[in-house]
Amino acid sequence: xxxxxxxxxxxxxxxxxxxxxxxxxxxxxxxxxxxxxxxxxxxxxxxxxxxxxxxxxxxxxxxxxxxxxxxxxxxxxxxxxxxxxxxxxxxxxxxxxxxxxxxxxxxxxxxxxxxxxxxxxxxxxxxxxxxxxxxxxxxxxxxxxxxxxxxxxxxxx
Numbered sequence: 001x002x003x004x005x006x007x008x009x010x011x012x013x014x015x016x017x018x019x020x021x022x023x024x025x026x027x028x029x030x031x032x033x034x035x036x037x038x039x040x041x042x043x044x045x046x047x048x049x050x051x052x053x054x055x056x057x058x059x060x061x062x063x064x065x066x067x068x069x070x071x072x073x074x075x076x077x078x079x080x081x082x083x084x085x086x087x088x089x090x091x092x093x094x095x096x097x098x099x100x101x102x103x104x105x106x107x108x109x110x111x112x113x114x115x116x117x118x119x120x121x122x123x124x125x126x127x128x129x130x131x132x133x134x135x136x137x138x139x140x141x142x143x144x145x146x147x148x149x150x151x152x153x154x155x156x157x
Contacts, residue, residue: 017138024149
């Protein structure tokens, strides 16, 4: 695997994500425009939980990401069904940054490890292929965040 290139792409997307949400208030992170099933806060938490699951087997003992986050941000969850207050935007960003450092410290041979596909019907044989999926997933949700922000700005004027 061309680890450096893949990681650079990951950091490019993550940095754009953090830049995109840096100007949001807690209230703005919870705006859900018509036609969207989630909010910016959910998108950020979902990316955190998904990467943690794909790369580190979350939820499992030893993960710095609280297991409770799964009930907020796994696929199939939605802010409209939350039973308690979600983590703050600041906490989610802090967790993303911690996760980035952990990804940076993964050894090169980690990426060639054979795995079972985490998604039924999708052929993924090793962690490198899984990282490719993660890059696509991060970019897709970054687009959702940018769309939600754009629509939220239009609706508030």
